[in-house]
Amino acid sequence: MTDDGPGALSFDTDRAERTLREQAAGRNLLALLTDSTADQWHRRWRGDAARMGIVDCFEFTRGAATTTRTNVVSDELVVSEVERPVTGEQLGSVCDRFFDGWEDSPRGTVVYVESLADLREDTDRATVEALLDRFSQRTERAGSGVVAALGDCSARDTVAFADTFAETVGEPAFDTDAPTAVRRLRTADPTTFGYFRRYWRDAIEVLDRVDRSYVQAGQLDAELSSRTLGATLSAFAQLDALAVRADTNGPNRYDCRRYDPERAAELGLAVELLPE
Structure with a gap:
Protein backbone atom coordinates (compact mmCIF):
# COMPACT_ATOMS: atom_id res chain seq x y z
CA MET A 1 0.00 0.00 0.00
CA GLY A 170 -13.75 9.49 11.74
CA GLU A 171 -13.29 9.52 15.50
CA PRO A 172 -13.52 6.84 18.18
CA ALA A 173 -16.44 6.80 20.59
CA PHE A 174 -15.63 6.72 24.30
CA ASP A 175 -17.74 5.31 27.12
CA THR A 176 -15.11 6.15 29.78
CA ASP A 177 -13.61 9.35 31.17
CA ALA A 178 -10.49 9.07 28.96
CA PRO A 179 -10.99 12.38 27.07
CA THR A 180 -11.64 14.26 30.32
CA ALA A 181 -8.68 12.60 32.04
CA VAL A 182 -6.12 13.58 29.39
CA ARG A 183 -7.38 17.16 29.30
CA ARG A 184 -7.07 17.29 33.07
CA LEU A 185 -3.49 15.98 32.89
CA ARG A 186 -2.59 18.62 30.30
CA THR A 187 -3.74 21.34 32.69
CA ALA A 188 -2.28 19.86 35.89
CA ASP A 189 1.08 18.57 34.61
CA PRO A 190 1.99 19.91 31.15
CA THR A 191 5.48 18.37 31.14
CA THR A 192 4.29 14.83 31.87
CA PHE A 193 1.43 15.35 29.43
CA GLY A 194 3.95 16.25 26.73
CA TYR A 195 5.83 12.98 27.23
CA PHE A 196 2.58 11.06 27.19
CA ARG A 197 1.36 12.72 24.00
CA ARG A 198 4.58 12.00 22.15
CA TYR A 199 5.52 8.56 23.43
CA TRP A 200 2.35 6.73 24.49
CA ARG A 201 2.46 4.32 21.54
CA ASP A 202 6.11 3.45 22.22
CA ALA A 203 5.34 2.90 25.90
CA ILE A 204 2.44 0.58 25.13
CA GLU A 205 4.65 -1.50 22.86
CA VAL A 206 7.24 -1.81 25.63
CA LEU A 207 4.63 -2.76 28.23
CA ASP A 208 3.22 -5.42 25.90
CA ARG A 209 6.64 -7.10 25.88
CA VAL A 210 7.15 -7.03 29.65
CA ASP A 211 6.97 -10.44 31.34
CA ARG A 212 7.94 -9.32 34.85
CA SER A 213 6.70 -6.71 37.28
CA TYR A 214 9.16 -4.16 35.88
CA VAL A 215 10.69 -3.13 32.57
CA GLN A 216 14.10 -4.61 31.81
CA ALA A 217 16.74 -2.59 29.98
CA GLY A 218 16.75 -5.00 27.04
CA GLN A 219 13.05 -4.32 26.44
CA LEU A 220 13.60 -0.63 25.72
CA ASP A 221 13.61 0.61 22.13
CA ALA A 222 16.67 2.42 20.84
CA GLU A 223 14.71 5.68 20.60
CA LEU A 224 13.05 5.36 24.01
CA SER A 225 15.40 6.06 26.91
CA SER A 226 14.78 4.94 30.46
CA ARG A 227 14.10 8.54 31.47
CA THR A 228 11.60 9.08 28.66
CA LEU A 229 9.82 5.83 29.40
CA GLY A 230 9.67 6.69 33.09
CA ALA A 231 8.04 10.03 32.37
CA THR A 232 5.51 8.41 30.03
CA LEU A 233 4.70 5.68 32.54
CA SER A 234 4.20 8.41 35.13
CA ALA A 235 1.39 9.72 32.94
CA PHE A 236 -0.15 6.24 32.70
CA ALA A 237 -0.04 6.01 36.50
CA GLN A 238 -1.66 9.42 36.95
CA LEU A 239 -4.34 8.41 34.45
CA ASP A 240 -5.11 5.12 36.27
CA ALA A 241 -3.68 2.79 33.63
CA LEU A 242 -0.68 1.62 35.66
CA ALA A 243 0.00 1.02 39.36
CA VAL A 244 2.95 2.38 41.37
CA ARG A 245 4.85 -0.24 43.38
CA ALA A 246 7.82 1.67 44.81
CA ASP A 247 8.58 5.23 45.82
CA THR A 248 11.61 5.56 43.51
CA ASN A 249 12.34 7.17 40.17
CA GLY A 250 12.40 5.58 36.73
CA PRO A 251 10.43 2.78 35.03
CA ASN A 252 11.07 0.28 37.85
CA ARG A 253 8.77 2.11 40.25
CA TYR A 254 5.73 0.92 38.27
CA ASP A 255 4.05 -2.45 38.72
CA CYS A 256 3.64 -3.82 35.20
CA ARG A 257 1.56 -6.71 36.53
CA ARG A 258 -1.12 -4.12 37.30
CA TYR A 259 -1.21 -2.51 33.90
CA ASP A 260 -4.51 -1.96 32.07
CA PRO A 261 -3.75 -2.09 28.31
CA GLU A 262 -7.32 -1.22 27.32
CA ARG A 263 -7.31 1.90 29.51
CA ALA A 264 -3.88 2.90 28.19
CA ALA A 265 -5.05 2.57 24.58
CA GLU A 266 -8.23 4.57 25.26
CA LEU A 267 -6.13 7.36 26.76
CA GLY A 268 -3.84 7.34 23.75
CA LEU A 269 -6.74 7.54 21.31
CA ALA A 270 -8.21 10.38 23.37
CA VAL A 271 -5.00 12.43 23.41
CA GLU A 272 -4.73 12.23 19.62
CA LEU A 273 -8.04 14.09 19.33
CA LEU A 274 -6.77 17.08 21.29
CA PRO A 275 -5.61 20.12 19.31
CA GLU A 276 -1.94 21.03 19.52
Missing part, protein backbone atom coordinates in the same frame (compact mmCIF):
# COMPACT_ATOMS: atom_id res chain seq x y z
CA THR A 2 1.58 3.27 -1.06
CA ASP A 3 1.38 6.32 1.21
CA ASP A 4 -0.14 8.46 -1.56
CA GLY A 5 -2.54 5.81 -2.86
CA PRO A 6 -5.96 4.63 -1.70
CA GLY A 7 -6.31 3.40 1.85
CA ALA A 8 -7.87 4.38 5.16
CA LEU A 9 -8.99 2.96 8.49
CA SER A 10 -12.48 4.07 9.47
CA PHE A 11 -14.16 4.04 12.86
CA ASP A 12 -17.55 3.25 11.30
CA THR A 13 -18.79 1.22 8.36
CA ASP A 14 -20.78 3.97 6.63
CA ARG A 15 -17.74 6.25 6.52
CA ALA A 16 -15.60 3.36 5.29
CA GLU A 17 -17.98 2.63 2.42
CA ARG A 18 -18.10 6.30 1.40
CA THR A 19 -14.31 6.38 1.38
CA LEU A 20 -14.26 3.16 -0.61
CA ARG A 21 -16.59 4.50 -3.30
CA GLU A 22 -14.30 7.47 -3.75
CA GLN A 23 -11.10 5.46 -3.87
CA ALA A 24 -12.12 2.33 -5.77
CA ALA A 25 -13.43 4.10 -8.87
CA GLY A 26 -11.89 2.56 -11.98
CA ARG A 27 -9.87 0.06 -9.94
CA ASN A 28 -10.18 -3.62 -9.10
CA LEU A 29 -12.03 -4.11 -5.80
CA LEU A 30 -11.72 -7.04 -3.41
CA ALA A 31 -14.36 -6.87 -0.64
CA LEU A 32 -13.99 -9.05 2.45
CA LEU A 33 -17.43 -9.32 4.06
CA THR A 34 -18.25 -10.69 7.51
CA ASP A 35 -21.47 -8.85 8.36
CA SER A 36 -23.32 -8.36 5.06
CA THR A 37 -23.98 -11.12 2.57
CA ALA A 38 -22.57 -10.76 -0.91
CA ASP A 39 -26.06 -10.02 -2.29
CA GLN A 40 -26.80 -7.38 0.36
CA TRP A 41 -23.51 -5.60 -0.12
CA HIS A 42 -23.57 -5.72 -3.91
CA ARG A 43 -27.11 -4.28 -4.00
CA ARG A 44 -26.13 -1.26 -1.94
CA TRP A 45 -22.78 -0.77 -3.69
CA ARG A 46 -22.99 2.41 -5.77
CA GLY A 47 -19.36 2.63 -6.79
CA ASP A 48 -17.66 2.24 -10.13
CA ALA A 49 -15.07 -0.52 -9.74
CA ALA A 50 -13.55 -2.05 -12.86
CA ARG A 51 -13.69 -5.64 -11.59
CA MET A 52 -14.97 -6.90 -8.27
CA GLY A 53 -14.18 -9.91 -6.13
CA ILE A 54 -16.25 -10.61 -3.02
CA VAL A 55 -15.16 -12.94 -0.23
CA ASP A 56 -18.37 -13.70 1.68
CA CYS A 57 -17.56 -15.06 5.15
CA PHE A 58 -20.82 -16.64 6.25
CA GLU A 59 -22.05 -18.24 9.45
CA PHE A 60 -22.49 -22.00 9.10
CA THR A 61 -26.04 -23.28 9.43
CA ARG A 62 -27.01 -26.91 9.85
CA GLY A 63 -27.32 -28.61 6.50
CA ALA A 64 -25.29 -26.00 4.60
CA ALA A 65 -22.20 -26.88 2.61
CA THR A 66 -19.01 -26.34 4.59
CA THR A 67 -16.42 -26.05 1.82
CA THR A 68 -15.13 -22.86 0.25
CA ARG A 69 -17.00 -22.17 -2.96
CA THR A 70 -16.33 -19.74 -5.81
CA ASN A 71 -19.00 -18.50 -8.19
CA VAL A 72 -18.08 -16.58 -11.35
CA VAL A 73 -21.11 -14.32 -11.74
CA SER A 74 -19.73 -12.38 -14.73
CA ASP A 75 -16.48 -11.14 -16.19
CA GLU A 76 -16.66 -8.25 -13.71
CA LEU A 77 -17.85 -10.11 -10.59
CA VAL A 78 -16.58 -13.22 -8.78
CA VAL A 79 -17.87 -14.34 -5.36
CA SER A 80 -16.06 -16.74 -3.03
CA GLU A 81 -17.79 -18.09 0.07
CA VAL A 82 -15.85 -19.02 3.21
CA GLU A 83 -17.36 -20.51 6.35
CA ARG A 84 -16.87 -18.72 9.65
CA PRO A 85 -15.02 -18.87 11.92
CA VAL A 86 -12.30 -18.08 9.44
CA THR A 87 -8.56 -18.57 9.76
CA GLY A 88 -5.87 -16.20 8.63
CA GLU A 89 -4.29 -18.68 6.26
CA GLN A 90 -7.66 -19.60 4.77
CA LEU A 91 -8.56 -15.98 4.05
CA GLY A 92 -5.09 -15.17 2.80
CA SER A 93 -5.18 -18.07 0.37
CA VAL A 94 -8.61 -17.12 -1.02
CA CYS A 95 -7.64 -13.47 -1.43
CA ASP A 96 -4.34 -14.41 -3.07
CA ARG A 97 -6.26 -16.00 -5.93
CA PHE A 98 -7.83 -12.64 -6.72
CA PHE A 99 -4.52 -10.80 -6.40
CA ASP A 100 -2.82 -13.32 -8.68
CA GLY A 101 -5.62 -13.09 -11.23
CA TRP A 102 -5.35 -9.30 -11.35
CA GLU A 103 -1.57 -9.16 -11.31
CA ASP A 104 -1.29 -8.16 -14.96
CA SER A 105 -4.12 -5.64 -14.77
CA PRO A 106 -3.04 -2.04 -15.48
CA ARG A 107 -5.50 -0.89 -12.82
CA GLY A 108 -4.73 -0.72 -9.12
CA THR A 109 -6.46 -2.92 -6.55
CA VAL A 110 -8.31 -1.76 -3.44
CA VAL A 111 -9.08 -4.21 -0.63
CA TYR A 112 -12.10 -3.51 1.56
CA VAL A 113 -12.46 -5.16 4.99
CA GLU A 114 -15.98 -4.76 6.31
CA SER A 115 -15.19 -5.40 9.98
CA LEU A 116 -11.82 -5.92 11.62
CA ALA A 117 -13.68 -6.72 14.82
CA ASP A 118 -15.30 -9.75 13.18
CA LEU A 119 -11.92 -11.05 12.01
CA ARG A 120 -10.56 -10.47 15.53
CA GLU A 121 -13.48 -12.44 16.97
CA ASP A 122 -12.69 -15.41 14.73
CA THR A 123 -8.91 -15.32 15.16
CA ASP A 124 -6.67 -13.10 17.32
CA ARG A 125 -4.95 -9.72 17.14
CA ALA A 126 -1.70 -11.07 15.70
CA THR A 127 -3.55 -12.91 12.92
CA VAL A 128 -5.48 -9.80 11.90
CA GLU A 129 -2.28 -7.75 11.92
CA ALA A 130 -0.63 -10.39 9.73
CA LEU A 131 -3.57 -10.29 7.30
CA LEU A 132 -3.39 -6.51 7.06
CA ASP A 133 0.34 -6.74 6.41
CA ARG A 134 -0.33 -9.34 3.73
CA PHE A 135 -2.92 -7.12 2.06
CA SER A 136 -0.56 -4.15 2.25
CA GLN A 137 2.19 -6.12 0.55
CA ARG A 138 -0.16 -7.25 -2.21
CA THR A 139 -1.32 -3.64 -2.79
CA GLU A 140 2.08 -1.96 -2.92
CA ARG A 141 1.74 -1.00 -6.56
CA ALA A 142 0.60 2.51 -7.50
CA GLY A 143 -3.15 3.12 -7.23
CA SER A 144 -3.68 0.31 -4.73
CA GLY A 145 -4.45 0.15 -1.03
CA VAL A 146 -6.63 -1.12 1.83
CA VAL A 147 -9.80 0.43 3.23
CA ALA A 148 -11.13 -1.10 6.45
CA ALA A 149 -13.82 -0.48 9.05
CA LEU A 150 -12.94 -1.23 12.65
CA GLY A 151 -16.37 -2.39 13.77
CA ASP A 152 -16.68 -2.99 17.49
CA CYS A 153 -12.94 -3.28 18.16
CA SER A 154 -11.42 -2.77 21.56
CA ALA A 155 -9.22 0.29 22.04
CA ARG A 156 -6.08 -1.86 22.21
CA ASP A 157 -6.95 -3.63 18.96
CA THR A 158 -7.72 -0.27 17.35
CA VAL A 159 -4.26 1.03 18.22
CA ALA A 160 -2.59 -2.12 16.88
CA PHE A 161 -4.52 -2.18 13.60
CA ALA A 162 -4.11 1.56 12.98
CA ASP A 163 -0.35 1.11 12.59
CA THR A 164 -0.96 -0.42 9.14
CA PHE A 165 -2.75 2.65 7.77
CA ALA A 166 -1.43 6.05 6.75
CA GLU A 167 -4.85 7.67 7.24
CA THR A 168 -7.65 7.32 9.79
CA VAL A 169 -11.12 8.73 9.14
Whole structure:
Protein backbone atom coordinates (compact mmCIF):
# COMPACT_ATOMS: atom_id res chain seq x y z
CA MET A 1 0.00 0.00 0.00
CA THR A 2 1.58 3.27 -1.06
CA ASP A 3 1.38 6.32 1.21
CA ASP A 4 -0.14 8.46 -1.56
CA GLY A 5 -2.54 5.81 -2.86
CA PRO A 6 -5.96 4.63 -1.70
CA GLY A 7 -6.31 3.40 1.85
CA ALA A 8 -7.87 4.38 5.16
CA LEU A 9 -8.99 2.96 8.49
CA SER A 10 -12.48 4.07 9.47
CA PHE A 11 -14.16 4.04 12.86
CA ASP A 12 -17.55 3.25 11.30
CA THR A 13 -18.79 1.22 8.36
CA ASP A 14 -20.78 3.97 6.63
CA ARG A 15 -17.74 6.25 6.52
CA ALA A 16 -15.60 3.36 5.29
CA GLU A 17 -17.98 2.63 2.42
CA ARG A 18 -18.10 6.30 1.40
CA THR A 19 -14.31 6.38 1.38
CA LEU A 20 -14.26 3.16 -0.61
CA ARG A 21 -16.59 4.50 -3.30
CA GLU A 22 -14.30 7.47 -3.75
CA GLN A 23 -11.10 5.46 -3.87
CA ALA A 24 -12.12 2.33 -5.77
CA ALA A 25 -13.43 4.10 -8.87
CA GLY A 26 -11.89 2.56 -11.98
CA ARG A 27 -9.87 0.06 -9.94
CA ASN A 28 -10.18 -3.62 -9.10
CA LEU A 29 -12.03 -4.11 -5.80
CA LEU A 30 -11.72 -7.04 -3.41
CA ALA A 31 -14.36 -6.87 -0.64
CA LEU A 32 -13.99 -9.05 2.45
CA LEU A 33 -17.43 -9.32 4.06
CA THR A 34 -18.25 -10.69 7.51
CA ASP A 35 -21.47 -8.85 8.36
CA SER A 36 -23.32 -8.36 5.06
CA THR A 37 -23.98 -11.12 2.57
CA ALA A 38 -22.57 -10.76 -0.91
CA ASP A 39 -26.06 -10.02 -2.29
CA GLN A 40 -26.80 -7.38 0.36
CA TRP A 41 -23.51 -5.60 -0.12
CA HIS A 42 -23.57 -5.72 -3.91
CA ARG A 43 -27.11 -4.28 -4.00
CA ARG A 44 -26.13 -1.26 -1.94
CA TRP A 45 -22.78 -0.77 -3.69
CA ARG A 46 -22.99 2.41 -5.77
CA GLY A 47 -19.36 2.63 -6.79
CA ASP A 48 -17.66 2.24 -10.13
CA ALA A 49 -15.07 -0.52 -9.74
CA ALA A 50 -13.55 -2.05 -12.86
CA ARG A 51 -13.69 -5.64 -11.59
CA MET A 52 -14.97 -6.90 -8.27
CA GLY A 53 -14.18 -9.91 -6.13
CA ILE A 54 -16.25 -10.61 -3.02
CA VAL A 55 -15.16 -12.94 -0.23
CA ASP A 56 -18.37 -13.70 1.68
CA CYS A 57 -17.56 -15.06 5.15
CA PHE A 58 -20.82 -16.64 6.25
CA GLU A 59 -22.05 -18.24 9.45
CA PHE A 60 -22.49 -22.00 9.10
CA THR A 61 -26.04 -23.28 9.43
CA ARG A 62 -27.01 -26.91 9.85
CA GLY A 63 -27.32 -28.61 6.50
CA ALA A 64 -25.29 -26.00 4.60
CA ALA A 65 -22.20 -26.88 2.61
CA THR A 66 -19.01 -26.34 4.59
CA THR A 67 -16.42 -26.05 1.82
CA THR A 68 -15.13 -22.86 0.25
CA ARG A 69 -17.00 -22.17 -2.96
CA THR A 70 -16.33 -19.74 -5.81
CA ASN A 71 -19.00 -18.50 -8.19
CA VAL A 72 -18.08 -16.58 -11.35
CA VAL A 73 -21.11 -14.32 -11.74
CA SER A 74 -19.73 -12.38 -14.73
CA ASP A 75 -16.48 -11.14 -16.19
CA GLU A 76 -16.66 -8.25 -13.71
CA LEU A 77 -17.85 -10.11 -10.59
CA VAL A 78 -16.58 -13.22 -8.78
CA VAL A 79 -17.87 -14.34 -5.36
CA SER A 80 -16.06 -16.74 -3.03
CA GLU A 81 -17.79 -18.09 0.07
CA VAL A 82 -15.85 -19.02 3.21
CA GLU A 83 -17.36 -20.51 6.35
CA ARG A 84 -16.87 -18.72 9.65
CA PRO A 85 -15.02 -18.87 11.92
CA VAL A 86 -12.30 -18.08 9.44
CA THR A 87 -8.56 -18.57 9.76
CA GLY A 88 -5.87 -16.20 8.63
CA GLU A 89 -4.29 -18.68 6.26
CA GLN A 90 -7.66 -19.60 4.77
CA LEU A 91 -8.56 -15.98 4.05
CA GLY A 92 -5.09 -15.17 2.80
CA SER A 93 -5.18 -18.07 0.37
CA VAL A 94 -8.61 -17.12 -1.02
CA CYS A 95 -7.64 -13.47 -1.43
CA ASP A 96 -4.34 -14.41 -3.07
CA ARG A 97 -6.26 -16.00 -5.93
CA PHE A 98 -7.83 -12.64 -6.72
CA PHE A 99 -4.52 -10.80 -6.40
CA ASP A 100 -2.82 -13.32 -8.68
CA GLY A 101 -5.62 -13.09 -11.23
CA TRP A 102 -5.35 -9.30 -11.35
CA GLU A 103 -1.57 -9.16 -11.31
CA ASP A 104 -1.29 -8.16 -14.96
CA SER A 105 -4.12 -5.64 -14.77
CA PRO A 106 -3.04 -2.04 -15.48
CA ARG A 107 -5.50 -0.89 -12.82
CA GLY A 108 -4.73 -0.72 -9.12
CA THR A 109 -6.46 -2.92 -6.55
CA VAL A 110 -8.31 -1.76 -3.44
CA VAL A 111 -9.08 -4.21 -0.63
CA TYR A 112 -12.10 -3.51 1.56
CA VAL A 113 -12.46 -5.16 4.99
CA GLU A 114 -15.98 -4.76 6.31
CA SER A 115 -15.19 -5.40 9.98
CA LEU A 116 -11.82 -5.92 11.62
CA ALA A 117 -13.68 -6.72 14.82
CA ASP A 118 -15.30 -9.75 13.18
CA LEU A 119 -11.92 -11.05 12.01
CA ARG A 120 -10.56 -10.47 15.53
CA GLU A 121 -13.48 -12.44 16.97
CA ASP A 122 -12.69 -15.41 14.73
CA THR A 123 -8.91 -15.32 15.16
CA ASP A 124 -6.67 -13.10 17.32
CA ARG A 125 -4.95 -9.72 17.14
CA ALA A 126 -1.70 -11.07 15.70
CA THR A 127 -3.55 -12.91 12.92
CA VAL A 128 -5.48 -9.80 11.90
CA GLU A 129 -2.28 -7.75 11.92
CA ALA A 130 -0.63 -10.39 9.73
CA LEU A 131 -3.57 -10.29 7.30
CA LEU A 132 -3.39 -6.51 7.06
CA ASP A 133 0.34 -6.74 6.41
CA ARG A 134 -0.33 -9.34 3.73
CA PHE A 135 -2.92 -7.12 2.06
CA SER A 136 -0.56 -4.15 2.25
CA GLN A 137 2.19 -6.12 0.55
CA ARG A 138 -0.16 -7.25 -2.21
CA THR A 139 -1.32 -3.64 -2.79
CA GLU A 140 2.08 -1.96 -2.92
CA ARG A 141 1.74 -1.00 -6.56
CA ALA A 142 0.60 2.51 -7.50
CA GLY A 143 -3.15 3.12 -7.23
CA SER A 144 -3.68 0.31 -4.73
CA GLY A 145 -4.45 0.15 -1.03
CA VAL A 146 -6.63 -1.12 1.83
CA VAL A 147 -9.80 0.43 3.23
CA ALA A 148 -11.13 -1.10 6.45
CA ALA A 149 -13.82 -0.48 9.05
CA LEU A 150 -12.94 -1.23 12.65
CA GLY A 151 -16.37 -2.39 13.77
CA ASP A 152 -16.68 -2.99 17.49
CA CYS A 153 -12.94 -3.28 18.16
CA SER A 154 -11.42 -2.77 21.56
CA ALA A 155 -9.22 0.29 22.04
CA ARG A 156 -6.08 -1.86 22.21
CA ASP A 157 -6.95 -3.63 18.96
CA THR A 158 -7.72 -0.27 17.35
CA VAL A 159 -4.26 1.03 18.22
CA ALA A 160 -2.59 -2.12 16.88
CA PHE A 161 -4.52 -2.18 13.60
CA ALA A 162 -4.11 1.56 12.98
CA ASP A 163 -0.35 1.11 12.59
CA THR A 164 -0.96 -0.42 9.14
CA PHE A 165 -2.75 2.65 7.77
CA ALA A 166 -1.43 6.05 6.75
CA GLU A 167 -4.85 7.67 7.24
CA THR A 168 -7.65 7.32 9.79
CA VAL A 169 -11.12 8.73 9.14
CA GLY A 170 -13.75 9.49 11.74
CA GLU A 171 -13.29 9.52 15.50
CA PRO A 172 -13.52 6.84 18.18
CA ALA A 173 -16.44 6.80 20.59
CA PHE A 174 -15.63 6.72 24.30
CA ASP A 175 -17.74 5.31 27.12
CA THR A 176 -15.11 6.15 29.78
CA ASP A 177 -13.61 9.35 31.17
CA ALA A 178 -10.49 9.07 28.96
CA PRO A 179 -10.99 12.38 27.07
CA THR A 180 -11.64 14.26 30.32
CA ALA A 181 -8.68 12.60 32.04
CA VAL A 182 -6.12 13.58 29.39
CA ARG A 183 -7.38 17.16 29.30
CA ARG A 184 -7.07 17.29 33.07
CA LEU A 185 -3.49 15.98 32.89
CA ARG A 186 -2.59 18.62 30.30
CA THR A 187 -3.74 21.34 32.69
CA ALA A 188 -2.28 19.86 35.89
CA ASP A 189 1.08 18.57 34.61
CA PRO A 190 1.99 19.91 31.15
CA THR A 191 5.48 18.37 31.14
CA THR A 192 4.29 14.83 31.87
CA PHE A 193 1.43 15.35 29.43
CA GLY A 194 3.95 16.25 26.73
CA TYR A 195 5.83 12.98 27.23
CA PHE A 196 2.58 11.06 27.19
CA ARG A 197 1.36 12.72 24.00
CA ARG A 198 4.58 12.00 22.15
CA TYR A 199 5.52 8.56 23.43
CA TRP A 200 2.35 6.73 24.49
CA ARG A 201 2.46 4.32 21.54
CA ASP A 202 6.11 3.45 22.22
CA ALA A 203 5.34 2.90 25.90
CA ILE A 204 2.44 0.58 25.13
CA GLU A 205 4.65 -1.50 22.86
CA VAL A 206 7.24 -1.81 25.63
CA LEU A 207 4.63 -2.76 28.23
CA ASP A 208 3.22 -5.42 25.90
CA ARG A 209 6.64 -7.10 25.88
CA VAL A 210 7.15 -7.03 29.65
CA ASP A 211 6.97 -10.44 31.34
CA ARG A 212 7.94 -9.32 34.85
CA SER A 213 6.70 -6.71 37.28
CA TYR A 214 9.16 -4.16 35.88
CA VAL A 215 10.69 -3.13 32.57
CA GLN A 216 14.10 -4.61 31.81
CA ALA A 217 16.74 -2.59 29.98
CA GLY A 218 16.75 -5.00 27.04
CA GLN A 219 13.05 -4.32 26.44
CA LEU A 220 13.60 -0.63 25.72
CA ASP A 221 13.61 0.61 22.13
CA ALA A 222 16.67 2.42 20.84
CA GLU A 223 14.71 5.68 20.60
CA LEU A 224 13.05 5.36 24.01
CA SER A 225 15.40 6.06 26.91
CA SER A 226 14.78 4.94 30.46
CA ARG A 227 14.10 8.54 31.47
CA THR A 228 11.60 9.08 28.66
CA LEU A 229 9.82 5.83 29.40
CA GLY A 230 9.67 6.69 33.09
CA ALA A 231 8.04 10.03 32.37
CA THR A 232 5.51 8.41 30.03
CA LEU A 233 4.70 5.68 32.54
CA SER A 234 4.20 8.41 35.13
CA ALA A 235 1.39 9.72 32.94
CA PHE A 236 -0.15 6.24 32.70
CA ALA A 237 -0.04 6.01 36.50
CA GLN A 238 -1.66 9.42 36.95
CA LEU A 239 -4.34 8.41 34.45
CA ASP A 240 -5.11 5.12 36.27
CA ALA A 241 -3.68 2.79 33.63
CA LEU A 242 -0.68 1.62 35.66
CA ALA A 243 0.00 1.02 39.36
CA VAL A 244 2.95 2.38 41.37
CA ARG A 245 4.85 -0.24 43.38
CA ALA A 246 7.82 1.67 44.81
CA ASP A 247 8.58 5.23 45.82
CA THR A 248 11.61 5.56 43.51
CA ASN A 249 12.34 7.17 40.17
CA GLY A 250 12.40 5.58 36.73
CA PRO A 251 10.43 2.78 35.03
CA ASN A 252 11.07 0.28 37.85
CA ARG A 253 8.77 2.11 40.25
CA TYR A 254 5.73 0.92 38.27
CA ASP A 255 4.05 -2.45 38.72
CA CYS A 256 3.64 -3.82 35.20
CA ARG A 257 1.56 -6.71 36.53
CA ARG A 258 -1.12 -4.12 37.30
CA TYR A 259 -1.21 -2.51 33.90
CA ASP A 260 -4.51 -1.96 32.07
CA PRO A 261 -3.75 -2.09 28.31
CA GLU A 262 -7.32 -1.22 27.32
CA ARG A 263 -7.31 1.90 29.51
CA ALA A 264 -3.88 2.90 28.19
CA ALA A 265 -5.05 2.57 24.58
CA GLU A 266 -8.23 4.57 25.26
CA LEU A 267 -6.13 7.36 26.76
CA GLY A 268 -3.84 7.34 23.75
CA LEU A 269 -6.74 7.54 21.31
CA ALA A 270 -8.21 10.38 23.37
CA VAL A 271 -5.00 12.43 23.41
CA GLU A 272 -4.73 12.23 19.62
CA LEU A 273 -8.04 14.09 19.33
CA LEU A 274 -6.77 17.08 21.29
CA PRO A 275 -5.61 20.12 19.31
CA GLU A 276 -1.94 21.03 19.52
